[in-house]
Amino acid sequence: MPLNTQLIGKTYDEIEFAVERDRVNQFLDAIGDDTPVFRDPEAAKAAGYADQVAPPTFITVIQTMTSSQVVLDKELGLDYSRVVHGVQSYAYERPLVVGDVISATPRLTSIETRRSNEFLTIESEVHDANGELVLTARSTLISRGTGGP
Amino acid sequence: MTAQVDFDDVKVGDEIPVRSKVVKREDVKAYADASGDQNPLHQDDSFAQMVGFPGIIAHGMFTMAHLTSTLTGWVGDPAALKSVDVQFRAVVYMDDTIEAGGRITELDPDARTAKLDVWVRLERDGVTEYPIKNSTAEVQLA
Numbered sequence: 001m002p003l004n005t006q007l008i009g010k011t012y013d014e015i016e017f018a019v020e021r022d023r024v025n026q027f028l029d030a031i032g033d034d035t036p037v038f039r040d041p042e043a044a045k046a047a048g049y050a051d052q053v054a055p056p057t058f059i060t061v062i063q064t065m066t067s068s069q070v071v072l073d074k075e076l077g078l079d080y081s082r083v084v085h086g087v088q089s090y091a092y093e094r095p096l097v098v099g100d101v102i103s104a105t106p107r108l109t110s111i112e113t114r115r116s117n118e119f120l121t122i123e124s125e126v127h128d129a130n131g132e133l134v135l136t137a138r139s140t141l142i143s144r145g146t147g148g149p
Numbered sequence: 150m151t152a153q154v155d156f157d158d159v160k161v162g163d164e165i166p167v168r169s170k171v172v173k174r175e176d177v178k179a180y181a182d183a184s185g186d187q188n189p190l191h192q193d194d195s196f197a198q199m200v201g202f203p204g205i206i207a208h209g210m211f212t213m214a215h216l217t218s219t220l221t222g223w224v225g226d227p228a229a230l231k232s233v234d235v236q237f238r239a240v241v242y243m244d245d246t247i248e249a250g251g252r253i254t255e256l257d258p259d260a261r262t263a264k265l266d267v268w269v270r271l272e273r274d275g276v277t278e279y280p281i282k283n284s285t286a287e288v289q290l291a
Contacts, residue, residue, distance in 0.1 A: 023183070026179075026182070026183045027183040027184070029179060029183070030176060030179035030180040030182070030183040030184070030211075031180065031183075031211070031214040031215065031218060032170065032176065032215075032218075033214075033218045033222075035218070035221065035222065035227075037150070037226075037227060038227070047150035047226070048150050049150070053227050055214065055217065055218065055221070055227065056214075056217040056220075056221065056227060056230055056233065057210055057213055057214040057217050060184050060186070060210045061183070061184055061185055064184055064185040064186050065185070080188075081200060084209075084237070085208075085209040085210070085237050086236065086237060087234070087235065087236050087237070088209065088210065088213060088234075088235050088237070089232070089233065089234035089235065090232060090233055090234075091231070091232040092228075092230060092231055092232060094228060095227040095228050095230075
């Protein structure tokens with residue numbers, strides 16, 4: 001069944017998230033990155049950062065929460081077992097560091113049908129505690145086989 | 150901190166050093182826990198088989214993390230990565246060896262930035278697959 005295109009433009013709840021050392025270290029273990037500015041607070045400070053730097057895709061931790069609001073929106077009619085991740089883009093103003101408290105507000109920006117698939121795009125601007133933009137994330141999820149008649 | 154790669158030392162067509170790694174089941178499980186993405190497609194072989202795969206597949210974001218580690222490792226400063234735009238085009242199975250790379254396509258002498266085509270590829274049964282292709286990144290060079 002096709003997705004509910006009436007929801008294009010819908011803004012979901014803001015999610016707040018603290019960038020904690022343990023989460024960053026757990027993430028680094030999983031991706032196998034031992035770069036000193038990511039791993040070591042002293043190396044990060046020597047390089048001019050306030051604390052350990054979170055790697056560029058760490059923001060996926062908060063996106064799991066922001067996207068799930070969209071994915072689980074009953075009005076959208078998405079069957080998660082049909083969903084694959086199609087596109088991911090990030091535009092960075094600065095790296096996240098341990099101690100940042102950030103907030104993200106996801107918005108469903110488009111639903112497009114291509115052949116039998118539907119492509120839904122979610123954008124989130126991520127701001128820090130001072131209200132400064134840290135990064136913009138855009139994800140496109142593919143709902144396989146729901147675009148056909 | 151600034152980038153460790155000087156703008157004056159690169160040219161269009163240059164490739165960055167390739168980084169490869171073998172994708173292990175325990176790493177993908179660790180990634181599910183670290184990212185919070187607990188989709189059974191990445192953890193449960195019988196679920197993956199039910200939706201048409203021979204076994205579990207890695208998260209797209211797991212593969213993208215390897216690409217961004219390759220980029221920040223090359224440029225030498227995480228703040229130098231200005232943007233990255235990735236398309237996921239093929240799946241990654243356990244014990245696949247993924248190779249991340251990139252090639253400079255455009256240089257801006259005023260901003261001292263470089264645009265790159267970036268990819269992640271693998272060889273499986275004599276066939277080359279691109280889990281990430283048609284993808285780009287922009288970096289600030291020194």
